[in-house]
Amino acid sequence: MKLAKRTPQLALLAIAVSTALSAPQLAAQETEVKEEIRLERIQVTARKTSENLQEVPLAVTSIGAKELSEKGIAQITEIQQFSPNTTLQTSRGTNSTLTAFIRGVGQQDPLWGYEPGVGIYIDDVYIARPQGAVLDLLDVDRIEVLRGPQGTLYGKNTIGGAIKYVTKPMSGGTEFNAEATVGSYSQRDVKLTGQLPIVDDKVYVGFGFADLSRDGFGEYLQSALANQDRENYNKDLWAARVDLEFRPADDLFIKLNWDKTRDTSNAKGGYRLLPSLLTNAPVPDSVYDSYTSLPTSNLVELEGYSLMISYDYSDELELKYIASRREGYSPTNIDFDNTALDIFDVPAEYKDENSTHEIQANYSTDGYSLVSGIYLYDGESCGNFDAILGFLGRAAFGTPGLTREVTGCNNSESWAAYTQASFDISETLSMTVGARYTDEEKTAIVNNGLVFANVYPQSGWIPGYVRPDGQLVPTVLGDDANGDGVLDGPKSQSWSRFTPRLGLEYQAADNILLFASYSQGFKSGTFNPRATINEDGVNPEIVDSLEVGMKADWNDRLRTNVTLFSFDHKDRQYVGFGEGNSATDLQQVLRNVAETSATGLEAEVTYVATDNLTFDLALGYIDEKIEVNNAIPPLIGLSNTPETTVNLSANYFLETNVGGFVINAGYYYRGDYLLFETSDLLEQDAYGMFNVSVSWESNEGDWYASLHGKNLTDEEYLVGGYDFVGVGPNGELLPGLGGDTTLIGYYGDPRTVHLTVGYRF
Template sequence: MKHTIVQTNGFTRTLCATAVTLACLGSTSALAQESDNVDASKGKLEKIEVTARKTVESLQEVPVAITSIGAVELESKGISVLTEVQQFSPNTTLQTSRGTNSTLTAFIRGLGQQDPLWGYEPGVGIYVDDVYIARPQGAVLDLLDVQRIEVLRGPQGTLYGKNTIGGAVKYVTKDMTGDPTFNIEGTVGNYARADVKVTGQYPLVDDKVYLGFGYANLNRDGYGEYLESALEGQDKENYNKDLWAARLTLEAHITDDLFFRLGWDKTEDTSNAKGGYRLLPSILTDAPVPKSKYDSYTSLPTWNKVELEGYSWLLRYDVSDDFELKYVGSHRESYSPTNIDFDNTPLDIFDVPAEYDDTNDTHEIQANLVGDNYTFVSGVYLYDGESCGNFDAVLGFLGRAAFGTPGLTREVSGCNNSESWAVYGQLNYDITNELSVSVGARYTDEEKQATVFNGLIFDNVYPYSGWIPGYVRPDGQLTPQVLGSDGDGDGTLDAPAVQSWSRFTPRLGLEYTVSDDTMVFASYSQGFKSGTFNPRATINEPGVNPEVVDSYELGVKSDVTESFRANVTLFAYDHKDRQYIGIEGGSDDPTALEQRLRNAAETAAKGLEVELTYVATDNLTLTAAYGFIDFEIKKNDAVPPLIGLASTPENTLNMAATYHLDTDMGLFTFNANYYYRDDYLLFETSDLIQQDAYGMVNLSVNWESVEGNWYGGIHAKNLTDEEYLVGGYDFVTRNEDGSYGPGLGGDTTLIGYYGDPMTVLLTVGYRF
């Protein structure tokens, strides 16, 4: 009989809480609490504005599956980081990746990208004020002065371009009003949490030029600790937080028709590297399974760093009442040296110190028209990105045991750079008062250049001198070239490997207005994820073709009454040319990571998404969000073979309630929600690590003074202290009798990373 390491920590333990919660709760996915058009506190639904189609529209008029969460809702629930948004959007996974606190793993409808190595492209696009965040490092954004978060489900290839085959997540910051404002907020909580946020704006020239600012300093002790470290003097906190972020925004209303905005932001995260939990005891050293899921062991330094900095600019000119020109540009840089101990023992069995270094520039020019019975959005987009890095797969114990050498390292370094341009347009045309059609298309041309240096060193090697105390890196090139061209045959890289791809991605939609409050829509859309080169190449292999998704949707958006809203979407898609790494060497090969990148699979899925909002009384709002996905494998040439979807449960459910109580002391708002995720695999090609179904209960109580200047909130999250996996490593072999044997490095490396435990926090703020 075969055995599987399965985490079963959740569902039965929450049955009692669930029985109470289900009677009154729903998800908050459609209630943004932002609009002045309709007052939900008076027992009516709100009008919610979104920019899913790059123009401002009502949520109920946009024929796209979208969840919008507004600033008031984010604040009242104590949502402070992007990953918490996954609870409120059906079929959505936004989780912190393994090894760090700032790297994002994102899937929508089962489409995304798990491996964060340079060269691999994401499948879910992350945008901050329409600026694309190209790399997952640092994409776990802390929410600072945010207006709303929009989650667009399904391919967004026409308006948003490549790497949105699953969808897009848009982070929209608050507009400035021109009035001098200042807001200071402090948060304390368990695990010694201590956060300070300061935001505000000031008019430099009345009604013309405004300066906005924001600063956050976020700190928390670790949920666990490193029980043992091979290096002396290391900080032993695990899953801690030590981060600061700042931004400045300059807005100039030059004339009534001409607007300019310049923004700068910087984030520095020096939280410790995140150690994993050993699901099996080590067979090589003293590293048993820890008692706490947040405890670990390591032979690497525990320090880690993520530095992000960016500039963005927007120039908007209203040529006429019906014609708008817009230019959006950005320059972003990120640098992250990181320590990932794959085996999580005090012995150098499988350690991976690494560096990521990225720079990208984007330019987009839009021309938007609004007529009596049509809107037309069009643009030209340019992207120039350099994504580089290096990692050292240190197998020191194996080197000493098998070869009698000081150590053993497979060192890989290189760059995977991209230059692309695109032109797009989308016409939304009203054929009659009831029937509309939308036709869109985008043409993208992309060229990638890649270099890979990959080789074996019979010593323990680290990215630079001083990485561990006393380490001096040898001079010279330690690893040979494997990807690129050597024209003169002298063994050095003369030119990178170069390949180009182009893609036409169409969209066709029909919308029919049944009544003033109900719209049905059907659409076909296509998206693609970039072609790329293998960043771990061991031979001079060619690049792989883009992944392509053809998606079909049928939906209805209906304000059934003034107090009940129902948005339902049926979807189906075909996913072709999926990019997979195939293992060429045997698992007992000491130089392993002999991998080839191929277009090796084709899959399909169909599913359902339901979002309901019911304003039960002037004070009570109930909402619910449900997602279902049915997955099918149509072609399976991956090695090892594809067996399912990664980090994507078949069912997701969120139910919540919001209750407002107006008193002489101020306004109190009570929030409660129950979030359920079905069981899921951690990896698409392995069932060694699975997460069983679990449910999570969150409660919040918020207060705002009568004058509106003081406010506060108490937030209790994951009240039943569910333990749920968000990442892992599975370098083991499984024997016929179900037992586990050693994998790469010679140990039983089966590792899990977990989401946050129960946390309680108190926030107090003052506005003036």
Template sequence: MQHTLKHARGFNKTLCASAVAIACFSAPMATAQEQTAAVDNEKKLERIEVTARKTTESLQEVPVAITSIGAGELSEKGISVLTEIQQFSPNTTLQTSRGTNSTLTAFIRGLGQQDPLWGYEPGVGIYIDDVYMARPQGAVLDLLDVQRIEVLRGPQGTLYGKNTIGGAVKYVTKEMSGDTQFTAEATVGSYSQRDMKLTGQVPIIEDTVYLGFGYANLNRDGFGQYLQSALPDQDRENYNKDLWAGRLTLEIRPSDDLFFRLGWDKTEDDSNAKGGYRLLPSVLTDAPVPDSKYDSYTSLPTWNKVELEGYSWLAQYNMTDALELKYIGSHRESYSPTNIDFDNTALDIFDVPAEYDDSNDTHELQVNYVDTDFTLVSGLYYYDGESCGNFDAILGVLGRAAFGTPGLTREVSGCNNSESWAAYAQVSYDITEQLSVSVGARYTDEEKTANVNNGLVFYNLYPYSGWIDGFVRPEGELVPQVLGNDPDGDGVFDGPAVESWSQFTPRVGVEYMMSRDTMFFASYAQGFKSGTFNPRATTNEPGVEPEIVDSYELGVKSDLTDSLRMNVTLFSYDHNDRQYIGIGSDLSDPTALNQRLRNAARTAAKGAEIEMTYVASDNLQFDVAYGYLDFEIKENNAVPPIIAAASTPENTLNVSASYLFESDIGDFIFNANYYYRDDYFLFETSDLIQQDAYGMVNLSVTWESQDGNWYGGIHAKNLTDEEYLVGGYDFVVPLEGGGFGPGLGGDTTLIGYYGDPRTVHLTVGYRF
């Protein structure tokens, strides 16, 4: 939680109630001040305000399991990227996906989605000021001008809708004050890290029109390198960073009751494709297990790209002191050509160059009412998204050996587009001064259209000319369409496959204020993950039904004393109609990439989450976050069978301490935290890649001058240099006598991707 000890001129400044949020990336709505320091006693716990229920409330009064990490704590700990948030939220996994530096793998309470291919829906929603980020590509956000990060655990199917069966992560941007402000910040560190950030705001018409801006340029050399490459004269850095991001925001306030905002943002990530670590030596070429977990081999180009651009607009009208009307709209586009070498050798054994091309538009109309004992949050929501792509699974060595051809490629391309609308409402009513109830519901209607082209070509095919030296598609030659609308069953497709689903998701809760500082709550909530089509289909097949999660929570939020806060949540859930990506029935063709998408399993879990803050003195604070998850498989028709929750440990623990030292030259804050994750499997159906339990130590020292203009910090991450897996590929065959035989592609492809090693960086900034 946000540090409570810093005096008023620091990060705990009380913000003007009429200020509105600066848009960072796509910003759709104004947010209230993050937190108000206790004014009568410095030792008191802070009041932290959140917008988890789309209205501004105290964290301790929201009957939701939520972690809020404010701007001060993010700065003090040197947190600069979204994935680091997992350390501070129980039962949360936010990790960089395999093969790229900017694709997110997100799980909360064991619920999420690991495969980032178009068509597969996430299980944890990512929101930038309540605008939904539909695809995981580019979702590993670098934090720029952020007010706080909120992690909502458990299904959020009422207010946030589909694809939040695990929960939601909200990126809330800073408020605009209306004064001229400018901040410049530079960072240098390990692996030649060199970052620069510029943010600010300028009033164009005093008290009426404001312009906000932000720019970041982030660079770092690779943690490792490509030891072998089939291509000369290319950048061999592995796990490097080369990214810039910019945004502009125009805010207009014609009167006290009327507010408009227009926002634009763009991000370009030119970091190299991420090469994996061979856990086994190759049997087809000289590719032994490297000495460093961050070294790799490749036969593909090392370049990679993620381009994101978005527009947002907001109109807000306060009809009365209690009634608010709000319209939020957005348009986002992303394009990601990527080079993923599955086998990580200098031969074309199993290479997968791919393209992702997405765009979506959202419109939301809200009607919100807040009275003394009655609160209503309601709205209409519309989403129209196009998600397309193609990949070429190049099995060149196999093609030349088995068929005597120049190569072999299984190409898959298509689109999986969605159009949906929803109506939602949630009412909170105080029956007495102590007892209140909340009732909410959302109705969603969604239609998806999809087509898939899937087939073999007997040469090495690449997505477009110039991708790599080699073959490109001859003009007019196409792989066959295998998924589409074929009402006659004659194999002639009249158009894309079309299916629709509708879902009613309720929530019921009761809250009891035992005292001014202690609230008990219990709730039932339902969430759903959208129905979809198989983006790797090899035959015409129907779409799968939505996944449904029924969740029960019992919790207490209590400020036991003025200096001790304890929040505890017990939960259980049933996860029905799990969409499972398994093998098909035809096992005779090693080139088929046999995959079948179906509703094949039912799982459940129960667990506990504890978050504690203890303010020991005016200068010293301790925080603890613990999560426990007991995962259960109730029905298992998957092939191969499910054995565990992917990327999800049974226990997570974070213990941190913060100390404030005041001096004549400014304030110093010393931060230390220890983060522990239990062992876990990388995949839900395989025990071939497992991460043992590990602990991580981080230390930081930050400083702010007496006048508040200058600031700086030294941050040491992963001090013990722990090596921990965050992704992988397992295309091998376990042998009865032990060891592994070759899998798809004819090689022992068992690959791991790792989190960041030990790093140290220094940040210096100036603001006025």
């Protein structure tokens, strides 16, 4: 990774730009400003209470429903363009699995048992697994991106930050909204949302439904199975939610929610970057074309319930209870080698269910506020995968096939208590002090071994397949409680952690906030879900972060929010090879083997140039160092983390006799980045993309339409991949696991255009 040491220069540049932009505006403060020219006041709940964004001493990006609609943002991955130092991308294999990194911290591998580094929340309910976390935006009020460790208020697994999906509150009246979208690759979307009062001023019901479909960006050129749907990168998904709100008294509010998502899009095939040594199929002409020997069918299914009860005990004290239960099931087909041969195929199942309970007490009065609570989490994460190396089994052993089969569970029970207080020291100086204590116990069991046949998770997985009983070899990860050498139960381990936060805030002027803070977060300890030996669990990852920042509204025209940060990331967890092993070996060991650090800059600038024209700039820069490097193979950089991200956009409003038009144009730039931290064989060069949107709303506000062009330069950029090749002494590429040169890339969306038409009343 090409990293220059330019943090001080960029910091000076950001300050210079802010000063240059603000100078004429400061002079204009003495003159009358038109009422129409005003910066938007943005309310967020980043600190679990409603606050003005400009008064929150955190690096937060908030994108509201109006902006999401005007820019045609349809799913959560597109938010990365507007939040500095943020990566939100669709992972390999499915359309619904999320790869999330903020400031270089996240989780690459979506296997059960591994914990994310960026927390995803829907209305403060934690989404524990990346499967299904690529959320299509339905009935959303805003998306908030909290950058940096959020270990005090949000707890474990938010060491990079948190993404909050906030749904629209009910207005109390009768509303209905219907919209349809058509676009490139036969895109056909329908969304219906609405609300209805059941008992006036007491009971309301809201609903949302979306049916989203699109043909594939590419196709499977060859398939070993007949009658398969050959579309690749297609979309076939529906999602629904129902909300029930009940206000039995002025001081009591109850909300019950149900949501479900079912994604039956095809399994996503990767692009072979190298010709296969074992087949004669050429490298495809399109990066969206692939080959496969597995079924192309795939499923990601999620369902959840949540309950929130809020009671205003007094004008100053709010008591709140939040409970949730979520389940997920994903049978998936991942062809690692992407050929029509069974060189390296991985059919798999993921099952996840969890429940949470949280009690909050939030107190606020002049000069003092307190957020506190108790949180309980009980989650079960299980799965199985069959790494089929059939070609190798037949060639090397003369057997019907060869499968490394792994099944297991990695379950967690944890509780936490937290509190965070903000109080005034003087009229201009305030302090924030927070702490959280988390106690967690995990139990894990892994069944792992070799079968000299091609094995699939269930009968009928491929046509005519019947799974034999007793296929699996004995357990390899568990406890030997009585010392007789027989593993007789799950392995258990517990961890606890105290995570503090300390901040100072200085109100330099009415609309200028300076802040500095220290915060700590941790990612849970865990067990290796691929264990081939009886491993102990690894310790949690710890991130210590320092931030200094400024949030300034210089007048009604100019806003500059700038943050400088640094962090140390200790005890990083990596699955690597054992001593002397290589890319052709099956044994992989999970260890705490590395420490990294980084410094960086984030700047978000909004300039209202005229009554009709607004400019926005989002700039991110990060400079990383590897402090401790005991990984095998060694680390060479951060994954999914460009040195620089930039978004520059302009928004123009045009009022006409037939309604209002909003024209939005933006350029998004990402510097080069690695897909994996231990290899430069999959590295994406820097690229930029243009997006243009035109939105219209009738004078009556009932009809609306929008036309969106995305990635208009048709950039091809990597968002995922697989690297199973060896490297010789002279840099030559050698066969890896399965006996082939498996170097695979998955790509972001190509150029698309879509038109949305909607009606509301």
